Amino acid sequence: MDYLRKKDYKKMDLMLLIDEAQGSDWVALEELLRRHSGIIYSTLYHLGPSGQNIDDLSQEVLMRIAKSIKSLKKKEHFKLWMNQIIYNVFYDDLRRKKRKPNMFSIDSFYDEPSEFQSKEIEDTSIHPDEKIKNFELDVLIRKSIRELEEPFREVVVLRELQGLSYEQIARILDTNIGTVKSRIARARAKLQEKLKDYLD
Amino acid sequence: MRNGINCKLVSEHLSAFVDEELDFDFSSEIKRHLCECLDCRRKFAKMLKLHYLLKKYFAGESLLEHKAKFVSNLKFVSSVDFVTQK
Ligand SMILES: [Zn+2]
Numbered sequence: 076m077d078y079l080r081k082k083d084y085k086k087m088d089l090m091l092l093i094d095e096a097q098g099s100d101w102v103a104l105e106e107l108l109r110r111h112s113g114i115i116y117s118t119l120y121h122l123g124p125s126g127q128n129i130d131d132l133s134q135e136v137l138m139r140i141a142k143s144i145k146s147l148k149k150k151e152h153f154k155l156w157m158n159q160i161i162y163n164v165f166y167d168d169l170r171r172k173k174r175k176p177n178m179f180s181i182d183s184f185y186d187e188p189s190e191f192q193s194k195e196i197e198d199t200s201i202h203p204d205e206k207i208k209n210f211e212l213d214v215l216i217r218k219s220i221r222e223l224e225e226p227f228r229e230v231v232v233l234r235e236l237q238g239l240s241y242e243q244i245a246r247i248l249d250t251n252i253g254t255v256k257s258r259i260a261r262a263r264a265k266l267q268e269k270l271k272d273y274l275d
Numbered sequence: 276m277r278n279g280i281n282c283k284l285v286s287e288h289l290s291a292f293v294d295e296e297l298d299f300d301f302s303s304e305i306k307r308h309l310c311e312c313l314d315c316r317r318k319f320a321k322m323l324k325l326h327y328l329l330k331k332y333f334a335g336e337s338l339l340e341h342k343a344k345f346v347s348n349l350k351f352v353s354s355v356d357f358v359t360q361k
Pocket of ligand 1: 281282285308312313314315316
């Protein structure tokens with residue numbers, strides 16, 4: 076019974092799921108959080124190259140979503156709303172850390188090659204050479220995003236990972252669309268330079 | 276509307292063009308220019324390729340072991356708490 080119930084929630088349309096979660100259905104809320112936990116983690120991970128504890132921050136975002144899901148007025152705005160929470164959690168934490176320098180190392184686990192090397196990629200459809208090439212490219216992209224200055228990194232994550240519109244990004248960053256537009260263009264120019272070997 | 280569309284103008288707006296964030300008329304002008312200009316077409320192809328590379332990277336990035344661990348270890352004791360708290 077429980078199993079069947081869970082399965083239904085897994086397939087449930089996002090808007091319906093939000094509806095149920097807002098109606099105090101905790102299974103729906105759990106599924107809603109579970110469904111977004113990965114992208115929340117990735118977003119925080121890519122936003123912050125400064126060794127913040129991504130696990131803790133992701134938890135905090137999930138908690139805030141759970142606590143305030145009822146205050147979300149328009150379900151269609153869930154993605155924007157979620158990103159506003161991510162952004163707030165991230166920068167609250169960063170501000171706290173900045174007041175206490177040397178609390179964290181700049182190159183914590185982000186560059187540890189073991190993180191990736193230790194994991195065998197179980198995809199037999201990809202030729203080994205291809206795997207290595209993809210792996211190298213992944214590492215390079217990750218590094219390139221990390222090396223961007225904060226305003227450029229932000230827009231890349233919000234645009235390419237979260238798929239938000241310029242207007243939504245402008246709202247989150249509390250700026251105007253023109254600024255978002257030019258930052259994205261400049262961020263891309265920088266990334267093109269860093270990834271030029273892969274773009275020709 | 277914008278007379279004298281040129282390579283410089285196109286290149287400035289290519290990024291927003293890829294994101295479909297330009298108004299219809301301007302976007303059409305850029306399309307027209309791209310049909311005629313090989314140079315800009317190359318730049319466009321590059322821009323598009325970057326866009327897809329990043330999309331692919333973010334989508335496939337379940338490779339990230341920390342993320343996978345985080346997602347699979349999630350325990351929702353707290354969400355139950357939130358509902359029962361009130
Ligand atoms: Zn041209």
